[in-house]
Amino acid sequence: xxxxxxxxxxxxxxxxxxxxxxxxxxxxxxxxxxxxxxxxxxxxxxxxxxxxxxxxxxxxxxxxxxxxxxxxxxxxxxxxxxxxxxxxxxxxxxxxxxxxxxxxxxxxxxxxxxxxxxxxxxxxxxxxxxxxxxxxxxxxxxxxxxxxxxxxxxxxxxxxxxxxxxxxxxxxxxxxxxxxxxxxxxxxxxxxxxxxxxxxxxxxxxxxxxxxxxxxxxxxxxxxxxxxxxxxxxxxxxxxxxxxxxxxxxxxxxxxxxxxxxxxxxxxxxxxxxxxxxxxxxxxxxxxxxxxxxxxxxxxxxxxxxxxxxxxxxxxxxxxxxxxxxxxxxxxxxxxxxxxxxxxxxxxxxxxxxxxxxxxxxxxxxxxxxxxxxxxxxxxxxxxxxxxxxxxxxxxxxxxxxxxxxxxxxxxxxxxxxxxxxxxxxxxxxxxxxxxxxxxxxxxxxxxxxxxxxxxxxxxxxxxxxxxxxxxxxxxxxxxxxxxxxxxxxxxxxxxxxxxxxxxxxxxxxxxxxxxxxxxxxxxx
Amino acid sequence: xxxxxxxxxxxxxxxxxxxxxxxxxxxxxxxxxxxxxxxxxxxxxxxxxxxxxxxxxxxxxxxxxxxxxxxxxxxxxxxxxxxxxxxxxxxxxxxxxxxxxxxxxxxxxxxxxxxxxxxxxxxxxxxxxxxxxxxxxxxxxxxxxxxxxxxxxxxxxxxxxxxxxxxxxxxxxxxxxxxxxxxxxxxxxxxxxxxxxxxxxxxxxxxxxxxxxxxxxxxxxxxxxxxxxxxxxxxxxxxxxxxxxxxxxxxxxxxxxxxxxxxxxxxxxxxxxxxxxxxxxxxxxxxxxxxxxxxxxxxxxxxxxxxxxxxxxxxxxxxxxxxxxxxxxxxxxxxxxxxxxxxxxx
Numbered sequence: 001x002x003x004x005x006x007x008x009x010x011x012x013x014x015x016x017x018x019x020x021x022x023x024x025x026x027x028x029x030x031x032x033x034x035x036x037x038x039x040x041x042x043x044x045x046x047x048x049x050x051x052x053x054x055x056x057x058x059x060x061x062x063x064x065x066x067x068x069x070x071x072x073x074x075x076x077x078x079x080x081x082x083x084x085x086x087x088x089x090x091x092x093x094x095x096x097x098x099x100x101x102x103x104x105x106x107x108x109x110x111x112x113x114x115x116x117x118x119x120x121x122x123x124x125x126x127x128x129x130x131x132x133x134x135x136x137x138x139x140x141x142x143x144x145x146x147x148x149x150x151x152x153x154x155x156x157x158x159x160x161x162x163x164x165x166x167x168x169x170x171x172x173x174x175x176x177x178x179x180x181x182x183x184x185x186x187x188x189x190x191x192x193x194x195x196x197x198x199x200x201x202x203x204x205x206x207x208x209x210x211x212x213x214x215x216x217x218x219x220x221x222x223x224x225x226x227x228x229x230x231x232x233x234x235x236x237x238x239x240x241x242x243x244x245x246x247x248x249x250x251x252x253x254x255x256x257x258x259x260x261x262x263x264x265x266x267x268x269x270x271x272x273x274x275x276x277x278x279x280x281x282x283x284x285x286x287x288x289x290x291x292x293x294x295x296x297x298x299x300x301x302x303x304x305x306x307x308x309x310x311x312x313x314x315x316x317x318x319x320x321x322x323x324x325x326x327x328x329x330x331x332x333x334x335x336x337x338x339x340x341x342x343x344x345x346x347x348x349x350x351x352x353x354x355x356x357x358x359x360x361x362x363x364x365x366x367x368x369x370x371x372x373x374x375x376x377x378x379x380x381x382x383x384x385x386x387x388x389x390x391x392x393x394x395x396x397x398x399x400x401x402x403x404x405x406x407x408x409x410x411x412x413x414x415x416x417x418x419x420x421x422x423x424x425x426x427x428x429x430x431x432x433x434x435x436x437x438x439x440x441x442x443x444x445x446x447x448x449x450x451x452x453x454x455x456x457x458x459x460x461x462x463x464x465x466x467x468x469x470x471x472x473x474x475x476x477x478x479x480x481x482x483x484x485x486x487x488x489x490x491x492x493x494x495x496x497x498x499x500x501x502x503x504x505x506x507x508x509x510x511x512x513x514x515x516x517x518x519x520x521x522x523x524x525x
Numbered sequence: 526x527x528x529x530x531x532x533x534x535x536x537x538x539x540x541x542x543x544x545x546x547x548x549x550x551x552x553x554x555x556x557x558x559x560x561x562x563x564x565x566x567x568x569x570x571x572x573x574x575x576x577x578x579x580x581x582x583x584x585x586x587x588x589x590x591x592x593x594x595x596x597x598x599x600x601x602x603x604x605x606x607x608x609x610x611x612x613x614x615x616x617x618x619x620x621x622x623x624x625x626x627x628x629x630x631x632x633x634x635x636x637x638x639x640x641x642x643x644x645x646x647x648x649x650x651x652x653x654x655x656x657x658x659x660x661x662x663x664x665x666x667x668x669x670x671x672x673x674x675x676x677x678x679x680x681x682x683x684x685x686x687x688x689x690x691x692x693x694x695x696x697x698x699x700x701x702x703x704x705x706x707x708x709x710x711x712x713x714x715x716x717x718x719x720x721x722x723x724x725x726x727x728x729x730x731x732x733x734x735x736x737x738x739x740x741x742x743x744x745x746x747x748x749x750x751x752x753x754x755x756x757x758x759x760x761x762x763x764x765x766x767x768x769x770x771x772x773x774x775x776x777x778x779x780x781x782x783x784x785x786x787x788x789x790x791x792x793x794x795x796x797x798x799x800x801x802x803x804x805x806x807x808x809x810x811x812x813x814x815x816x817x818x819x820x821x822x823x824x825x826x827x828x829x830x831x832x833x834x835x836x837x838x839x840x841x842x843x844x845x846x847x848x849x850x851x852x853x854x855x856x857x858x859x860x861x862x863x864x865x866x867x868x869x870x871x
Contacts, residue, residue: 086681
């Protein structure tokens, strides 16, 4: 457990993605099979133990620790696994017994009968140090919460093994813990394991933003155009009886969207946009979709209030047949035919947008300010479906942003490289004589501007709340955002989509910043 | 260790002659305060940390180490008149016999042993029990009343072995060899202890220091504590600082000062680092549980060793320690003294 527990400790404190990748790579390089494979399974949430519930762990610790002292400690620490890991009384006479390996823990627990589990856990807690106890308790209660998604773990494996991440994703689904064949391949000792036949993630094809000066060089006849939907990109994979919904980064989000997964009774891999839609295809604002995101499970009430919908725009597999090598127009024809034949519930096709040349398209784009449309997608008709972000075949062309003059109200320290800078800015607009916060932005400025903003914040601080400083209302930030929606989470009753600092108006007096009514008038739908 | 003073049936209880006043803990028959919070006529100071050694007293009694630290930090404010008392030496002040005994906290730190009318009271100040080559080790003194701190007075605080923590730091240097490793460490005591532990672990490269840490390091070396090669972490040394170990006060590691470092790994050496959430809130990437205070086991072990029938707790998480002592049949109470900071480098 020692390697695994130091990895968990390192990951808990590591804010940077690249740093996490380094820690994971170091772990995979220095930990033997099958320990590293079981650890990988834990990180990718492919391991579940049913017996170790928090209540059982509380009961166990009550047999060892004075209940008043435990209560005071739990109050102070706030996390059950951590409190137990720290407070567990070490027995000097057990200090010489060997702590269990990762493999021993996993295999013993898997073979354990009901009622044996807590006894085993108790024995292990006696031989582990506090980091080991923390790792063990996190492992058996099922959620490590160390900021590592399955996708990040795979990225680290690919970097460490110097293989293509797409290649790894292709075979991932055919693998099972403790992944001996995978590690053999990554260490160059064998060929890549065979591609999985199941519902594995196929890396997505992504687009580049369109620069208007590039347009002249593009031939309108070579492109087909669709609306760019304001939802989240998903891949629906239904293969061999398995059904999975993946986010654009390959994280499995099926559990949060049973209203889609339940209808995936077909055999295909599809690309589309996840939205919330009521009454068969009436798309709700992004804000509604947000209620469904970042959840592991979903309540019946949410399913009813915010029903999910998928708008399809591509097909990667039809049954066993890999369509990714076909040009877009042929894939589109296959998608339409497939949709006609299968008629999947809670899904429709993203329509093609007919247009006459680039000028006409510009007009369409600016007019597209309704709910759920962010702009346009331009895709070359002859483009094959390739992983990643090749330059040329696909472009996204977002409609122009809305802007608003706001007043800086609070600043908060950033993270990682920005931890010495006040780099997260909360801004507001006037409602009568008072400022009400309307959003938060932490990008859109250059490094040089950040230095100036940081200095301004430090010199104009009126109050401090931990890492947050309240500043005098004296600096106007022109904020750009894609759209604004009603929201009951914010005091102002409004929430912006993608707010960013557009310009710092050092010249403009705060009194001349915009009023709340101006922002209210920008709400669509 | 020495035996208990002779029992006297008529001796007055300690709370009759030791009082908690706004100025601090007052020893009435001696007319002096221990670690007073405000300027007073006569002060006995346990150690040089700024919440215990405050400026402006007319007369200060302390160890040579503590007085040297006070003079360096407070200059004229160290006391109009100062008097050195060596460890173990007894002195009579008014109707009280005073001795200073090592507390193992930082260089010069002392417990104050007070005897009056047949009762012995020990004011521990801040203390720790584990080995530290930068200061004299704690000596338990059996007594009638033991006045203890409880900075880490919860059973979740168990400081792991120091060298294991130092190994974590050296391991991180091996994984991220191009990143500066900046360790937040309190200027007095913790900084020198971390350096001394690194040297004991065989790290012999130069160690770089924030300017605020240099004077106390020099003072320690003057008292015969070797620290190896130390260099200032100046802006000019930016290239040199890549992959180097840098020590800075806790408040500087995530502030403007740290911008001279390239993509630093932020470490913090403190007993608080034991609790992950607390370390995360501070933006610490590499927590090192190295403390100059007793942990829970050392607090309770010390209560056992001094075998005092009565315990007063000055500051910290006193509730749990009072509960523990009461269960063992010790009369225990919290003095709820204010003014002792919960400094983040503890």
